[in-house]
Amino acid sequence: MRKKIVAGNWKMNKLQNEAKTLVNQVVDLLQNSNLSDDKRVIFSPPSLYLESVSLITNKEAFISSCSQNIYFENSGAYTGELSAAMVKSVGCEYTLVGHSERRALFHETDIILAKKVSCAIVQGVAPIYCCGELLAERKSKKHYDIIQAQIEGGLFHLSEDEFSNIIIAYEPVWAIGTGETASSDQAQEMHAFIRGLVAAKYGNTASDNLTILYGGSCKPANAAELFACPDVDGGLIGGASLVAEDFVKIIDAL
Numbered sequence: 138m139r140k141k142i143v144a145g146n147w148k149m150n151k152l153q154n155e156a157k158t159l160v161n162q163v164v165d166l167l168q169n170s171n172l173s174d175d176k177r178v179i180f181s182p183p184s185l186y187l188e189s190v191s192l193i194t195n196k197e198a199f200i201s202s203c204s205q206n207i208y209f210e211n212s213g214a215y216t217g218e219l220s221a222a223m224v225k226s227v228g229c230e231y232t233l234v235g236h237s238e239r240r241a242l243f244h245e246t247d248i249i250l251a252k253k254v255s256c257a258i259v260q261g262v263a264p265i266y267c268c269g270e271l272l273a274e275r276k277s278k279k280h281y282d283i284i285q286a287q288i289e290g291g292l293f294h295l296s297e298d299e300f301s302n303i304i305i306a307y308e309p310v311w312a313i314g315t316g317e318t319a320s321s322d323q324a325q326e327m328h329a330f331i332r333g334l335v336a337a338k339y340g341n342t343a344s345d346n347l348t349i350l351y352g353g354s355c356k357p358a359n360a361a362e363l364f365a366c367p368d369v370d371g372g373l374i375g376g377a378s379l380v381a382e383d384f385v386k387i388i389d390a391l
């Protein structure tokens with residue numbers, strides 16, 4: 138069954154008390170929302186707060202926590218890094234892999250991301266694999282090639298069984314934090330393209346069951362239109378996930 142998901146990526150924002158307040162406010166506001174096993178909410182706080190956020194979300198049936206990043210080894214001399222096993226041990230069920238900021242600022246390649254994806258799956262942490270093209274790549278009409286390379290490079294080493302753990306987030310880099318959103322037609326086109334790639338590699342059942350999120354300046358004002366697209370199964374939300382009322386309005390648009 139394909140799940141609909143709204144995930145909030147807080148990036149490097151919020152102090153500890155603010156993080157607790159935000160997650161509690163959202164959980165309180167969600168008491169009136171009709172979440173169910175096929176409609177989930179995910180919080181991706183800074184790793185320092187993963188345990189305290191997980192303690193709150195794990196009491197809720199359809200709300201989960203997500204790491205913003207993991208390293209591709211389980212333990213060892215990797216100063217400053219966190220493993221999938223570690224985030225799992227504090228109650229975290231998901232991890233972002235390959236957010237465009239990690240690709241651009243921390244030089245993460247598809248080869249590195251493929252290892253992170255595998256490590257997460259082995260530890261029972263579901264990867265939310267991010268892909269997206271730059272503005273120049275879209276303008277030069279290379280966006281489909283770029284997305285295909287990112288999907289193949291980061292994910293297509295997986296077996297069909299392993300792939301069933303994957304969530305994909307399509308986040309055009311030119312729309313992240315810019316206030317510029319992809320139109321619903323642009324989002325639908327690319328999501329359908331991604332689903333087609335997955336169908337060709339893993340078959341129709343895998344592609345029908347795959348959740349594909351849209352990310353990039355998604356807000357209360359445009360969420361419903363984006364989520365109404367047949368291949369858009371929810372959103373990965375940055376800025377608007379930092380304000381409880383806005384985040385809940387986006388969730389209610391699912």
Ligand code: PEP
Nearest residue numbers: 313314352353354375376
């Ligand atoms: C993101 O960083 O994943 C994102 C989608 O950010 P924003 O919603 O702020 O564009």
